Amino acid sequence: MSGQGRQGTEGRPRGRPDGPSGPGARRRRRGGDAGVRARTTSEPGGAAGPPGSGHPPRGRVTLVGGGPGAVDLLTLRAWRALRSADVVVADRLGAVGVLDDLPATTDVVHVGKTSGHHPVPQDEINRIIVARALAGAHVVRLKGGDPFLFGRGGEEVLACREAGIEVDVVPGVTSAVGVPELAGIPVTHRGTARGVHITSGHGGLDTAAIATVRENTTTLVVLMGVSSLSTIVQQALRAGTDPATPVAIVENGSTPAQRVTRTRLDEAGDVATREGVAAPAVIVIGGVAADGLLGGARDGRLAGAGV
Numbered sequence: 001m002s003g004q005g006r007q008g009t010e011g012r013p014r015g016r017p018d019g020p021s022g023p024g025a026r027r028r029r030r031g032g033d034a035g036v037r038a039r040t041t042s043e044p045g046g047a048a049g050p051p052g053s054g055h056p057p058r059g060r061v062t063l064v065g066g067g068p069g070a071v072d073l074l075t076l077r078a079w080r081a082l083r084s085a086d087v088v089v090a091d092r093l094g095a096v097g098v099l100d101d102l103p104a105t106t107d108v109v110h111v112g113k114t115s116g117h118h119p120v121p122q123d124e125i126n127r128i129i130v131a132r133a134l135a136g137a138h139v140v141r142l143k144g145g146d147p148f149l150f151g152r153g154g155e156e157v158l159a160c161r162e163a164g165i166e167v168d169v170v171p172g173v174t175s176a177v178g179v180p181e182l183a184g185i186p187v188t189h190r191g192t193a194r195g196v197h198i199t200s201g202h203g204g205l206d207t208a209a210i211a212t213v214r215e216n217t218t219t220l221v222v223l224m225g226v227s228s229l230s231t232i233v234q235q236a237l238r239a240g241t242d243p244a245t246p247v248a249i250v251e252n253g254s255t256p257a258q259r260v261t262r263t264r265l266d267e268a269g270d271v272a273t274r275e276g277v278a279a280p281a282v283i284v285i286g287g288v289a290a291d292g293l294l295g296g297a298r299d300g301r302l303a304g305a306g307v
């Protein structure tokens with residue numbers, strides 16, 4: 001495996017837009033259509049239909065959490081699943097750099113949003129993974145972070161089960177915890193935060209998240225919150241949250257472009273605008289986001305974090 005994953009278009013391996021798998025889908029194919037080749041029952045995942053039934057062998061699906069981006073944050077189980085896949089259906093975020101290290105016969109289908117292309121709708125992603133598995137392939141659905149945290153992994157599991165496809169899930173390092181960690185921020189810390197509340201910032205905070213941030217013993221971790229940051233700040237302040245509550249915004253966690261911006265709640269919107277903060281980013285609100293909490297942080301990274 002190569003050392004660091006790359007994100008966005010930089011990490012996209014060879015591929016062409018608008019392949020036959022759906023609008024915006026990109027795929028790499030080397031060495032023919034590995035995804036639809038017939039399997040025997042002795043191959044892993046090659047659960048054939050009943051002998052003589054005339055039905056094609058049935059494949060399987062593995063949802064793989066790829067972590068926040070760095071390839072060396074993939075788990076060993078994730079790597080093994082990827083190496084054994086006939087087809088990899090990949091998101092834009094996450095350890096896309098690993099795609100370059102797959103066998104030449106692995107068929108890669110890109111379904112994440114890239115500049116100039118809309119993401120493939122979830123229904124279409126479900127259709128792709130089910131169709132390829134029904135045709136006999138071992139399909140790995142490579143997802144950013146952990147499949148079950150804002151990853152729509154549950155919907156993909158249900159789609160497979162409804163189609164009678166065997167499906168497994170490989171947990172991944174979620175950006176909600178791993179990205180702050182790589183920036184030297186523990187989401188809980190004895191004496192500072194006794195719990196953590198992870199929420200989507202899309203469109204602002206819901207009432208449970210607002211209550212969390214006001215009552216300042218639990219860390220609030222916000223994903224998908226950059227474009228709603230000023231709304232989030234207003235909601236928290238209106239609810240009576242201490243304006244000096246520490247805020248840290250970690251962009252592109254685990255990649256060479258990782259950047260940490262530290263500020264306080266009442267200044268967070270202005271600071272983020274001034275600094276040009278952009279997605280993907282994790283926003284941490286609470287005492288754990290205070291600069292120097294762990295003392296040893298340098299430039300937003302713990303010593304050794306890049307090993």
Ligand SMILES: C[S@@+](CC[C@H](N)C(=O)[O-])C[C@H]1O[C@@H](n2cnc3c(N)ncnc32)[C@H](O)[C@@H]1O
Binds near residue numbers: 068146250
């Ligand atoms: C649709 S959610 C998927 C979360 C993913 N399933 C996980 O467990 O990390 C996408 C959001 O995750 C966060 N995110 C994912 N990767 C990130 C990274 N490398 N650095 C910062 N934030 C990241 C951002 O808030 C982004 O908008």
